[in-house]
Amino acid sequence: MSKPSLITQDLTIRFGGHVAVNAVSCDFRPGELTVIVGPNGAGKTTYFNLISGQLRATSGRVLKDGTDLTKMAPSTRAHHGVGRAFQLTNLFPELSVLENIRLAVQARSGDGWRIFRSARSLTELTARAERYLEATKLQGVAHQAASELSHGDQRKLEVALLMAMEPDIYMFDEPTAGMSLDHAPDVLELIAEIKHDTSKTVLLVEHKMDVVRALADRIIVLHNGTLLADGNPEEVMSSQLVKDVYLGKGVEPA
């Protein structure tokens, strides 16, 4: 098995007396897609925020390829290859779709500080942005403002931004939430493609059991901020403990 690309060691965050994520230790490897499941309030999104840097851990560490990210700002973690898409659509609403993607490409290329642009570098950036535009089938709306898009297209743009960052670690937080049935497969196909690249590590928070079954190499279960189960999909889904806390609540019939 390959070396872990992302490690969380005893990762913990406390809000006052409430421990939202409690000593979660987990390794994630390239070429592996891990689905994180758990009831609402289990700490899944908080766990993501600790890894991508929106929240700072109270204790414990986050390591990416041996580098300690725990005290870094989100932008620095992004430059270390940790990419994150958000559960609630989180775009640049008044900028066009193409500009949204180009911003992510530009951040990756480190061209943000160029005051006197060379037209050539911008053409390159745009060309690269267009690749992601095509990959997410958003060419038709390239010049519309992000706020004018349908919900489904906004979700796709969210994925396009993450892809344009070209990270090593892809973190998707309920990428198909609120999407219609005809749109969801597009996004899932994109995730499946990323999964094919064995140098990439994918973390996915997802509720829909059919999605989990189709994509997961491994499932971890969070409950009240603690890691409850970790293993291959069949094992975890058949475990009685998991059924009790999660599937037992009748989220979706299998």
Next chain:
Amino acid sequence: MKNQTSPIVKLAVLAIAAALLFWPFLFQDVRSIQVAARICVFIVLVASYDLLIGYTGIVSFAHTMFFGFGSYGAAIALDRMGAGWTPVLLGGLAGVAVSLVVAVAVGLLSLRVKAIFFAMITLAAASVALVLASQLSGLTGGEDGITYRAPDLFKPATKLLVDEEGKVASLFGVRLNGKLAAYYFVFVSSLVLFLAMLRLVASPIGTVLKAIRENEARAEAIGYRVVAYRTFVFCIAAVIASLAGTVYAVWLKYTGPETALSFDIMIDILLMVVIGGMGTMWGAVIGATLMVLAQYYLRDLMGSASEALAGLPVLPDILSPDRWLLWLGIVFILLVYFFPKGIAGTLSARGKGA
């Protein structure tokens, strides 16, 4: 909003630019050239403020402070060293240096905090600057300010070109003297600064600034160090405001708290940026022009309206020139009501909707 600038806005800006370029040839009285120079300087000042409030979403009340650093830099140098270009250059550079140091300090210390606290900190800094200017009278001339001479080139007696008889030559009836040179010094400096800002907002960094305004957290998440970009734009805006202050000080040949540091100027800048339209650059041109014209000519206009209606009851009183501020206020309220995104912003948004 896909940055589709409305054709009306473009035409208006072109018309204003052309008018400012040929102004001395169109209007020759002292007062109107004073108005044109003020418009030029305020376009730069308002555009640099728009970099903060319109492009990046930073609310600062210290913009006049930086304008004042530039003005007082030039004023003190011209006062101590006598007329010439060296004091203008040294004073201008000193103003820029002080502005940069203060902007970096304020930026790094406080751009991390919430917008409202940042605004309060800038307000405090600006008040301190104003108090210092009036208290350090040995250096700044206190409330009286400093009167000094501009470089010789700008003396009214200077002949830029002479005719056969050795007198100052004229072009289209305009005497090519130092006053004309002074106006074009203001015009060209303002144009260069404005074009530099246009370049900045069109560059990759301009898009990053807009991204920060739109969604700070996501900009950080895709890899932009938001505090660094904010501090950078705060410094750039401060430097440009300082340079505008230097240019205005050279033009006025007088610098005091009223012309360079007062909160009235800050309020003018805010009104201009709101009336013109935030985040457009063109809005600064339209806002500054309308506001300066109103400040200088609304009274005259009302005076003549009042005289014309002399026989009628009430109306002449209502339109009496003494009440010009009331009418200016009414005009602002109407403008904000009918152009909620400013003139440039609202026209562009309408053009797109149609």
